[in-house]
Amino acid sequence: MAEADIDDLPRNEANHTALTPLWFLDRAALVHPNRLSVVHGSRRFTWAETYRRCRRFASALHSRSIGHGKTVAVIAPNIPAIYEAHFGIPMAGAVLNTINIRLNAATIAFLLGHSSASVVIVDQEFFTLAEEALKIIADEKKAAFKPPILIVVGDETCDPSSLKYAIGKGAIEYEKFLGSGDPDFAWKPPKDEWHSIALGYTSGTTSSPKGVVLHHRGAYLMALSCALIWNMTEGAIYLWTLPMFHCNGWCYAWTLAALCGTSICLRQVTPKAVYSAIAHQGVSYFCAAPVVLNSIVNAPPSDTILPLPRVVNVNTAGAAPPPSLLADMTKLGFRVTHTYGLSETFGPSVLCAWKPEWDQLPLDERTRLHSRQGVRYVGLEGLDVVNLKTMEPVPADGATLGEIVMRGNLVMKGYLKNPKANAETFAGGWYHSGDIGVKHPDGYIEVKDRAKDIIISGGENISSLEVESLMYMHPAILEVSVVARPDEQWGESPCAFVTLKDGVDSSNEQALAESIIKFCRAKMPAYWVPKSVVFGPLPKTATGKIKKNELREKAKAMGPVKKSRL
């Protein structure tokens, strides 16, 4: 027998097919045709209906020559149409480009131009925004402008006038568009699982947004990983608090189909709406950035339904949750899974895998362990913290800072039309997250800061995140963000921007600032203590991340900290 005989059995049609989450929809419609797939107010769809609607969707695109290599943009909150887009668009072979509804027209114009979207599907509430964005492109490109097919999604919870306006402007009504498609359309999986399924733009807080391109293979694997790491069970009822336009809802749009589960849509995320869905719709799972959890923890009692009627699992990522927030959520009865990732890794791909033996520890210790980002998902093959210069792994000492890097099947294909960024981001055979962290002796990693958020004071690195975590213990602080402010003596020093809790007396800002600084002195090394404290609301991105770049600009505009102040 020759050396490799046992590998002489090639792939064929029977034993190899492209991995794609589209198979999950086909299966859900077969296995649980009558189970609820998507619920939005009084609208309820079953899996049989969702499958037929998605096939109509794909067929309607196909008949308009939208297929492989084409991009379809969707501008919508968490309504059924954006869920359907996660299947209907790739079933036609095209790429789904979800767009953040909170961007301004100029940015959306940039994105639609960059992605060359052939179709734009827009929720009626955001029609004028899309219209404005397209006008900007038209004005810029002049005769070269080929307007995309424009589809407007009506929603009974919105004012009918905006739908009427959109149709008057020539947009095709979404239901009519679906009606033009064949509900039995014979969709095909992609020829290659490496084909693109989705394109999403980074929030671009510091530079032009970059287009993250995701592949069918990774979407399939992430969808399964998402279920496994969270112990999600078949038929799970999931609340859409996390926008689907944000990294495809961390791929849960596809996970729900794999589990034949039910999606509860939510146009507006408020603590009251979240609690109501838990009370009335059987919700057991939702994902949310820490900012949303913060609002849940601080909701007025009349908006809550405590104690919770069942275990409610929360997956939080998007920013490092302050330890106090994890503790508060746990006290309310939520089971919080702390995860970490980026759009470039299909959403969170690292989790603080909980160990049953930790249950016996005091709350403080549990919270300390819980606030670490942790270990790779089942579907991610490599995760490490490496020296920024040598790329050697840092020692697992919980102290040495390095860059967090990932590798494996949950890493994006790359950035669209951006070879320079791709070369940098994939240097040395790893995806470079741009996040700074440490590795603990037990192998769990912990994010210390975004590389660009690190404050360098007198040559020492200060993690803005760690300063914030300690400041969150102050009873008057609702939200805090710490950034570098130029400093005559030390180069940079920490500057804190603070939002106070309701009811805190803020008549004497200076006294309050001094009390906070005093509080900090008792909690942290002297060089970490913010030299200035500024009160007011914090600027946020569409997904609730604090815009540190704006705060840095503000701190810079305040001028350098004078030597004399010391």
Next chain:
Amino acid sequence: MAEADIDDLPRNEANHTALTPLWFLDRAALVHPNRLSVVHGSRRFTWAETYRRCRRFASALHSRSIGHGKTVAVIAPNIPAIYEAHFGIPMAGAVLNTINIRLNAATIAFLLGHSSASVVIVDQEFFTLAEEALKIIADEKKAAFKPPILIVVGDETCDPSSLKYAIGKGAIEYEKFLGSGDPDFAWKPPKDEWHSIALGYTSGTTSSPKGVVLHHRGAYLMALSCALIWNMTEGAIYLWTLPMFHCNGWCYAWTLAALCGTSICLRQVTPKAVYSAIAHQGVSYFCAAPVVLNSIVNAPPSDTILPLPRVVNVNTAGAAPPPSLLADMTKLGFRVTHTYGLSETFGPSVLCAWKPEWDQLPLDERTRLHSRQGVRYVGLEGLDVVNLKTMEPVPADGATLGEIVMRGNLVMKGYLKNPKANAETFAGGWYHSGDIGVKHPDGYIEVKDRAKDIIISGGENISSLEVESLMYMHPAILEVSVVARPDEQWGESPCAFVTLKDGVDSSNEQALAESIIKFCRAKMPAYWVPKSVVFGPLPKTATGKIKKNELREKAKAMGPVKKSRL
């Protein structure tokens, strides 16, 4: 922008790696190093230990030039070494060939010759069997015989003399072999996920055994599917009733690593041992063929621990379970998942997905639904029942017979060195199971028989399985198998082989046979009723399947049913 620009982002080291279940072990050792991985009597291993042992295993093979393209045979019951073989062998790049311990030396000689095994790892109890098999090969090949490396696994529960004997014969002791390997061996994933991970031989009840070759990709996907379809949770405690030599324990060896769960080994499967593991080791999951469930249902009360201390999930496949058996197991409190598949599909790849609404139905109706084989696993992409000649799907009427076919990523690479069988088995782009079934209006399939077990009487097809299912309702019958017996008038007619329950008065076999035939007349069409009933134990394969070929031979030897008997 050119048509396919968005697909112009190639794979690289950072974003693409071979799918292989080996990653799960690496992760389990990182995340839960101190959790029990494998328990066997008083021997207990943690995930950190199992990982180090498997790396030693791979290293020890590597240093003996056993790598890609080489095959390593394992002849062992469910002991830790065979679990470790599922990782150690592929980590060296080689292919794991598990061999059924209940085969005779001549058959094992055939398998070792066919697979060209470079190494044979054998449990001490089966050493002389392996020795005998190797002698057969040596005698046959003479000077051309290159003896494989022989490794013997000691087990404290066995008589020490057989271990001593094996070492005296030059076999390397397994622990010593591991000791020669590096516990930090830098294993690598396969270069290609299509590389072979395992080779298993079909039982070959009718022809020469065929070598089923499985790939890393499918093993990875099946391992995850196994967890998902069964709602298995992280840290599951699993009892090894199903032999790992049978289709890699339906891939659960790898699932347990993905879940960081615990494997409880079992050298001898008895109802008492199963109940004891449930009582004392926290077992919540096990897999077993119906024959094992039958012994559990019929166990003497002193061997049981009823009521069960927790929900115990049972996955049963390997033969269609009689409906009465499903009902009996359910009554005992087991949650039975009925699955179906073949070695060629990485084990069961079809399941009777349970619908919560069925819980409200009467037991009979629930059992009827439960005894259907069902729908595809999440990881299988195609399942159908097709006309044997045209390959067109049969109507979903629950009546039209056709062949069950599968397609997708849970289908084997093919049979080793058997192009003719491969051409047949993959004809028309589907894997042909050789099983005959129907498709119900709700899309669930039901196996009616192995193609070769169908009885053709007067031109009508009779499913031996359906006759058996009805006969199982007879209070005196413990086990029954129905096969074709030559029939002068009808060509073939059903002949039943019956094992009676303990305590049944069998002094008058003829009267008992007549009473059974009378019972059948009341339950089934006249032409289904067995014309002969034979009492005695049923011959079984190593995995508990009844050897229908032997019974057919017996029925044939009885001579044709005479016309006059009618």
